[in-house]
Structures are given as C-alpha cells and as structure tokens.
Amino acid sequence: MNLAIELSFWDIAFSAGIVLALGVLLAYYRLGVTRSLAVASVRLVIQLLLIGYVLAFLFSEGRLSYVAVMAGVMLLVASREIMARQKWRLQGWASFGLGASTLFVSSFAVALFGLLVVVGPEPWYLPQYSIPLLGMIMSNTMSAISLSMDRLTSALADNRAIIEQRLALGQSAREAILPYLRDCIRTGIMPVVNSMATAGIVSLPGMMTGQILAGADPTEAVKYQIIIWFFIAGGVGFGMATALKLLEMRLFDERQRLRLDRLSQRG
Amino acid sequence: MELRIQELSFLEWQGIDLNLASGEIDCLVGDSGSGKSLLLRAIADLIVNDGRVEWDGKLRETYSPQEWRRSVCFLPAEILWWEKTVGEHFENRPSEEALARLRLPLEALDWEPARLSMGERQRLGFLRLLDRGPAVLLLDEPTANLDEEAASIVESEILEYVRERNACALWVTHSAAQAKRVASRVWRMEAKRLTPIAGEGAEA
Numbered sequence: 001m002n003l004a005i006e007l008s009f010w011d012i013a014f015s016a017g018i019v020l021a022l023g024v025l026l027a028y029y030r031l032g033v034t035r036s037l038a039v040a041s042v043r044l045v046i047q048l049l050l051i052g053y054v055l056a057f058l059f060s061e062g063r064l065s066y067v068a069v070m071a072g073v074m075l076l077v078a079s080r081e082i083m084a085r086q087k088w089r090l091q092g093w094a095s096f097g098l099g100a101s102t103l104f105v106s107s108f109a110v111a112l113f114g115l116l117v118v119v120g121p122e123p124w125y126l127p128q129y130s131i132p133l134l135g136m137i138m139s140n141t142m143s144a145i146s147l148s149m150d151r152l153t154s155a156l157a158d159n160r161a162i163i164e165q166r167l168a169l170g171q172s173a174r175e176a177i178l179p180y181l182r183d184c185i186r187t188g189i190m191p192v193v194n195s196m197a198t199a200g201i202v203s204l205p206g207m208m209t210g211q212i213l214a215g216a217d218p219t220e221a222v223k224y225q226i227i228i229w230f231f232i233a234g235g236v237g238f239g240m241a242t243a244l245k246l247l248e249m250r251l252f253d254e255r256q257r258l259r260l261d262r263l264s265q266r267g
Numbered sequence: 268m269e270l271r272i273q274e275l276s277f278l279e280w281q282g283i284d285l286n287l288a289s290g291e292i293d294c295l296v297g298d299s300g301s302g303k304s305l306l307l308r309a310i311a312d313l314i315v316n317d318g319r320v321e322w323d324g325k326l327r328e329t330y331s332p333q334e335w336r337r338s339v340c341f342l343p344a345e346i347l348w349w350e351k352t353v354g355e356h357f358e359n360r361p362s363e364e365a366l367a368r369l370r371l372p373l374e375a376l377d378w379e380p381a382r383l384s385m386g387e388r389q390r391l392g393f394l395r396l397l398d399r400g401p402a403v404l405l406l407d408e409p410t411a412n413l414d415e416e417a418a419s420i421v422e423s424e425i426l427e428y429v430r431e432r433n434a435c436a437l438w439v440t441h442s443a444a445q446a447k448r449v450a451s452r453v454w455r456m457e458a459k460r461l462t463p464i465a466g467e468g469a470e471a
Contacts, residue, residue, distance in 0.1 A: 168313060169356075171333070
C-alpha cells in the first residue's frame, strides 16, 4: 500500500512560498492579519511535524496505555478549546468540566462503537485506526459543542428579560428557552448535515483523499468515509444534546430561576 | 386566604415581612432603585431569595415553580412579547368584551407585537396576566405608560378583578394619589427596609 510519493524538505519549502506571497499581499494592504498568518503557519509546521513523530512512535509501540494517554491529551486540549471559545463562561470547574465530560461521553462512545462493532482491528485499539478515528469524531464534536454552547449562553444573556417574563407567566424553564435551544441545535448540526449532503460532489473529504493519495482503492476509501461521517454525525448530535442539557440544568436552579449569575463574561 | 412573607431576603435586602389577605390591595412606594421591583420578583421566585413565603397556609416550596408563578403572578413594568402575534401569548383568547373594556380592538390579537403602542402594550400585558388567573397580583407600575383616561380604566379593572375573584394585589406606584385611592395599606421601601406608612401597622 506504500505507493505514496514521498515529499522532500524542498517540496514543503516551495509550498510555503505560496503562503509567503499571500503574506506579502496582506501586509501591503495592511489588513493586520499578516502576523496571525505567520504564527499559524509556523504552528502548523511545528505541530504537525511533532505529531508525525508521536504517531510514528505510537504505531511502532502499539500499546493500549500509550493510546490511552494520547486520547487523554486530545480530550484535554479539545476541552480547553471549547472553554476558550465561550464568550460567557460558567464559573468554577463547570466551565472546563462540562465540555470535557460531554466530549468524553459522546466521542469516546462513538469511537468505541466504531472500533469494536464496525471496523474491528486486531487488537481493537490498534493506534493506526483508533487515533485517527477518535480525532475526526472529537474535532467535529468539539466544534459543535463549543458553537452551540456559546450560542445558547449568549441567547439567554441577551434575552434575559423575555425569559423572565415567560417564567413569570408560568412557563417551565424548558418552554421559556425552547426557541433558543432549537436554534442552537440547528446551528451545531447544520455544518455536518451540509458536509454530508455535498460530500463527493462539491468536496472530496480529506480522509478519503488521504487514503487515495496513499494508494488505496477509491471504492474502499469511500466506504471508510461513509462510516466516518455517520460516526461524526452521531458524536456531534449526542455530544451537543448532552452539553445543552447540562448547560440548561446549570443555568436554571431547582426553582426554575434563570441563574445568569453562574456565568461570567470574558473580559 | 393570605400571602404571608417572613424574613424575606434577596441581594442586599434582608428581613422583609409582609402579609396580604384576599380582597386586599396594598401599594408599594419608594424611590426608583429602592428595590420595589426586586421585591416583587423575589416574591414571584424569579430571583434568588430566602425566607418563609406562604400562600393559603402552604409554603411556597410545596408548589411547583409554575403553579406558584401562576397563582402569584408578576406584571413587569415593561411588557415584552416574543411570539409572532399578540394573541399567541394568551392561553385562552380574551373575549371581545374584555378587550373592549380596555379600549382595545379585537384585531389587536392578530397584530405583530412591534405594532403596539406603549399604552397598548401595557393594557394587553395586563390582560395577559389575568389570562393565567392569578390569586395574587404583583403589579409593577401597571398604569405608568398610560394616559389619564386609560390609567383610570386599568385601575378600575384591577379593582374589579380583585373584588370579583377575591384576589389580592401588591401594587408598585409612584402616584401618592393613586395609592390613596386604591390601597388599604401603603408600604414604603427605603434604606433596604419595608415599613407600612398608611393603613394597618402604620404609626400615626
């Protein structure tokens, strides 16, 4: 299967020329993103080179404990990212814990299902399968959770007076926030639905493209892509549902009072 | 039946006692920012508060939050709308007669809320409150945005509702004349304390 053309240092250097040209253009128009582009490019190179070595090491060792550590690191970083993307944060541990626990439950459950029931590598945690699978599910779930949580807390903060009046007229907390909840779920799930609907027509999904570049049979590669999208949809949907439920429980107390005092706005 | 409030505290306010019997209307006066609206919100259990609150001899905690807020219903000073039409905010469509008494046309129920004038908002907001059939009315300046004529209509509608249902009302007002007209007792909120200044319990 090792049909891929290996890239040399110079191949990467020439590719960087494109970004460099873009940087010059951006600097000329003083768009103020030149620095960000430079930082992002450097981060991209360093992070990916490092992860290349890490994965090579993981694959050669193939131990469950190493896979677990890697998965743990991915979970921590993704949870931190969810927290960082919130305009309104829950106070205390909940701000990190809510994202982490939700991400863990949803993406690990779906990845385990994929490994044990569907793909079935030998052993089941074979890092060549488990790490990329978990990574793809987790990154999509992370985006959906952070997007929908951010939207819900902002909606509740912006519409506090309306929610209070709905509660005052005897609506339940759920009734009072239902329109905002619906909007959040729609926002979180639509990117996945759109990607699924246009996959293969507008875009060739990255994983499948990678397999094809590595010499895999396209008719086999698409099958993997199909199950991956199903897993992502599951992770995103269940992850978001759990996150919004926990958030709702946190933002209303046992007397169904809106507790925005449990949020703090990022400075 | 009676609304009994003992040792109520919320934010910086503490030890507030108040009781209100069926058929009674009490007015609540005080400078803006003195905490009158917060007191109404605390009684309706919309903000965090502590203390012993009873209606009809039963503690507030024995009611579900929804039951409590339907019985002890808060009318905010600024009425907001969230559905597409005004009518969708009602559980039972108000009768043409009820609307007419408040000088509102029947079509108002099909209007978009954005079309309502300040006065119409206030009057429809009051009808929306009555729609829930409350036994205790917590009214935050229910006539503030109304012209004299409309204000006196709303005022008499409140009196009528309280008499007819044997309900009671705690009524925030800025008008001493209005307090004198409608209230059997007047409370003043000042320096985070609630004291009766007219009627039962007031020092002569």
